[in-house]
Amino acid sequence: MNELVYVSGSFRPAAEATVSVFDHGLLYGDGIFEGIRAYNGRVFKLERHIDRLFDSAKAIRLQIPHSHAEVCAIVVESCRRNGITDGYIRLVVTRGAGDLGLDPRNCSRAELIVIVKASLSLYRSPSSGIRVVTSTFRRHSPETLSPSIKSLNYLNNILARIEANDRQADEALMLDVHGYVAEASVDNFFIVTDGALLTPPTANNLEGVTRETLLEIAGTLGIGTEEQPFTLFDVWTAKEAFICGTAAEVVPVVSVDDRTIGTGTVGPLTSRIAAAYHEVVRAQGTPINAGSGDDSRLPESLVLGACPTN
């Protein structure tokens, strides 16, 4: 609990980083979030993640209280002040404090929170592959809440994960309302068919940054890719399967609904893609320390505040 958390416009020790009980993020899940990773002293795909944060904000008509450049600078500064070279960064933007009524007009200013952790692991033994079960909870359809919005409303994903826990599985696979495969509870989903990668189009899942990175990597490795709807039958009979996300990275799936996937071990294409991903994330990104001394993109309150050295 020694981390410094950015909240209400300044960095505070984690134990003192609090928001109002009247914040609509807490009362109604009214807000959005982002998860980003830093590797090797660089923040991977920082601008892309902040683009998605601003897109989610626009979709729910939330005014982020900083510019895109300022949010990027706050993320880098959070890593710097916490001495992070490798770690996970969580951004949360809530509608802010209002009253007990639902109307967002009562919330005068959105709240930006940035939390940085040196490590985060989501599954017990990700490298040897995880067991997945299909959830009875369906992923939101675009007619209800667009899955492209990375909102603070994760209750259907959480219910799916509880179901997976109850069934002694590591992760839940979620279908859309039409019965097509959508994604896992916090990750995108791929299968391997005839040497090519297949993943659902993003109409029924989050436009994952890892997903798009893997599609790019597959292109450079000469591995075929397809974005097409598919069903559980395709999953159960796939040669390989994996989930992917910023926090999880690339995690092989060795069984789905008690059907062994391929040989029940990590498949060759999954290994290749995972290895290439690990190389790419360590080779590019926004430097954390290169900007030391250049505070021009930071909000004024942070520039004037004492900046602990790392």
Ligand SMILES: Cc1ncc(COP(=O)(O)O)c(C=O)c1O
């Ligand atoms: C529902 C859902 N799908 C997919 C992902 C993966 O997205 P990304 O690769 O951008 O982290 C996430 C990440 O949080 C998620 O919450």
